[in-house]
Amino acid sequence: MNRKQDQLTTVQAAAFIINYMLGAGILTLPRTTVTAAGTPDVWISILLSGLLVMLMGIILVTLCRRFPGKTVFQFTEEITGKWIAYVLGVIIIAYFLTISAFEIRVMADVTGLYLLEGTPVWAIVMVFMWIGFYLISGGVNSMARLYEIILPITLILFVLAIFLSSDLFEINNLRPVLGEGIMPVIKGLKPTTLAYTGYEIMFIVMAFMRNPEKGKKAMVWGILIPMGIYFITLVMVIGSLSIEGMKTRTWPTLDLMRSFEIEGLVFERFESLLLVIWIMQIFSTFTITHYAASLGCSQLFKKKMLPFMIILLPIIYIIAMIPENANDTFKLGDAVGYVSIYLFGIGPLLLLLLSMIRKKGGKYN
């Protein structure tokens, strides 16, 4: 079904994963992890859970390799039969929609607070969603090309901005390492694993890859780079604000940027810069999930994709506006995270075993 031009290189596939993974979560990641773990050791958790997710990712890729050129919405039918596949497909679509809505909501909340105070939410969101729609109507390839441009800009500027805070950094805030044993690290695994949701996009991207045999490579790189970014963020935020100081901050990563001013440089303040580049990341997460949901609908119901893209826009908007306050928004974020662990952590393994038992799909070496 895939047209020739709808093919992705390995780098583009990795860019898809990275851009999807890095989203609104990073703005609250230090708080959620430290609250769960209670010690500064969460930087160990983020590395461990990264490895764990990599394992899940590789299982997922292995599953996809059995069904070349097919997305999850198409091949589950072969494994489980029509009805289960239908239910599963709808759940996955709902999942993508919720993430999409969550990103929109966080973006609207944060810009309303720090960037465009006074601009109505619908005005910010509307522009954002329409541009997103315009992008995804161009297909996977135009998306991939945009992500390739976004990715280096955001990563370099983000790391640069974070390191500018090094004046505030105190190594004592990160010590003692493993002061309360290994337990806090284990407790930190849950929220840190949630930070890695996004690798599931390979369920769809794999179908478009020019060299699907390099799927594992794309997956590993797609997880390693966010791992590095998360690690830097956690170390810098904890080192600068201390675990006590950031537990009470709503957006710790942004507050880190607000905690220093650099005189003599062209710019004195960097939170707006960080927010502006990070909105690009949120935008890419939003568009990927929107696209994935639309694609899911079109393949599940065997209809054209464009109408679904349009129909889903207001649905995403409504879901985004459901949480009544910031706390509800965070709860929604956590909820999708948990769903993703079951859906894409355990799901692929079950499907893979099932497909092996029922001898569905092709073998590859």
Added chain:
Amino acid sequence: MSRFRRQFTILFTLLLLVFTSGCWSSKEIEDLSVYVGLGLDVAEESKFEKSINAQGGHYPKNNNFTTTVQIVPRIAPKQETQKSTGASEGQAFLNERLTGDSLFQVFRQFALRRDRPLIGHHLKVIVVSHELTKKYSLEQLLDFILRDNDIRPSSLVLVSHGTAFEALSSLEPGEIPAFYLKGVVANSYRSNKILPPVSLAKLDGKMQSGASFLLQNVITAEGEHKFSGAEIYKGETKKWIGSFNQIELEGLSWITGEAQEGAVKSYAPPNGHTVTYEIKSTKSKITPIIQGDNISFHVKIESEGQLMEDWSAPEIPSTDKYIQELEVKFADTIKEQIHQVMGKMQNTYRVEVAGFGEQLRIKYPKVWKKVKENWDETFSQIPVTYDVKLNIKDSGSSTD
């Protein structure tokens, strides 16, 4: 058709350019009151407020504190605004005062009397009077400031010995006290009598951790300011309990290893002439020692520097022996300073603000967990030994 379409597209794009560029809720900076300094004082209604209240212009509130906002650039005050102390000609700033019990409400009260609303994006310095912090905890006083999304956590926090209003006043034409105070804080690299800058972000961490902490103090006399020592805040209550003078702060900087720059003065034999040592670098190491249930600390301080001033007359040549004598003299002075600050911490105020607890937390997390709750009390009974080594590397540009 296609030509028409192209023309239409171009026209539409141009129209979009006109309609979509610009800012939705932009406000011109000329129409805003940018405040750069914020002071919190014990409540004292100004004449203006009293006379307004007399005319029935009050709203229900308790008078818990008076806040001063320093607005720059100065906007000519209206006639009825009180001429505040030191409002001399050529002042670059305007201090406005209002009294109330909710900081946010007070801020919004400004909207009733000023045509330009306040914005907090450029707040640099927050001065809290120590009188006020005897009654209210810093957590209460700064709660709004930490929540507000305009005010940046990079703002510095200082404590004034007198009123915060005085600390935010100046007689010097053209000087903006908030910027001035910020500049002096930045001098901490020139003297070990200034605490490293404490921003709101850092202060929040300190308050949340529950440990006692220090804030830089500022004294004002005759419209001029001087940093002198530090104010001590108790961890449990976040209220003011006492202060360190300059010497004690110096002593403290030796323990914490923050004495990277500064001077040590001593009097050398035979006639007690002045000698001064310039600190070039300092290393300090606090080692907790656990023996059974007993905790003790050893502090090892090593410093390198120069002999920068020698008033000996007739001049004593800088022989090795003389230099060694001086090293011992300086080390004694430092020990004396440390002794003084330890006495204040362990006996007078019973607080620990020198980072001993921090080292215990890092080296012996299990022990720390047990003593954490009552650390200030526990610390007052803990023996601390110290060992100061000084090394005079050279004697500046002059050899004798």
